């Protein structure tokens with residue numbers, strides 16, 4: 001079996017005096033989309049930040065593309081081809097939409113074909129190209145944050161709650177964009193609360209509970225097992241539609 005693109009083994013993270021991650025273990029296969037699910041406070045964001053080197057893992061190992069990246073400095077991790085879209089949209093409010101994207105394209109001028117593809121998915125970014133990003137709506141800021149991460153090809157995208165505050169039509173565009181990315185150049189690890197979105201898009205799933213991964217497997221099997229969803233996520237029947 002091929003080695004996973006990303007793997008976590010026994011990862012423990014402390015924030016200040018708090019012990020948050022208690023031995024997180026899961027794999028992300030290359031070329032697919034893994035959903036990281038779990039109740040509020042389960043440790044999903046802390047896991048993404050630990051992968052990115054923004055919190056130090058006190059124990060355990062994180063491997064990316066066959067190399068140990070545990071506690072590597074964040075800029076070095078980013079240079080290996082990992083991009084992170086935090087939940088609190090990382091955009092420059094005083095800069096225009098255009099300037100936000102120019103700065104995110106680190107290897108040189110933006111590729112026009114790629115930009116046209118992004119405009120096709122997130123039309124508001126074209127419409128407000130010259131507007132300071134701080135004036136965009138919450139959903140539009142979210143689109144810009146995702147666009148900044150994908151303005152250049154990345155091997156692995158870590159995305160925290162991309163659908164938060166987005167209208168259904170924009171969520172549909174995001175599903176298309178993520179599908180095209182995973183069918184092409186990228187592997188995605190996405191934290192999500194919206195289970196309808198997660199089950200449509202995820203190939204596999206890792207579910208966190210109290211700082212550990214309590215379940216990992218295929219999304220189709222998890223989506224069909226309402227007792228397991230109820231146990232791990234507390235989902236009622238109305239969320240299964």
Ligand SMILES: Nc1ncnc2c1ncn2[C@@H]1O[C@H](COP(=O)(O)OP(=O)(O)OP(=O)(O)O)[C@@H](O)[C@H]1O
Pocket residue numbers: 015016018020038039040041042043044045046047
């Ligand atoms: N800077 C911090 N200082 C102290 N505790 C923190 C800090 N950041 C997170 N925590 C705690 O760590 C635990 C895990 O938080 P985390 O944000 O990783 O959870 P999450 O699964 O992403 O939750 P949510 O779905 O609500 O975003 C929570 O109990 C949270 O209160």
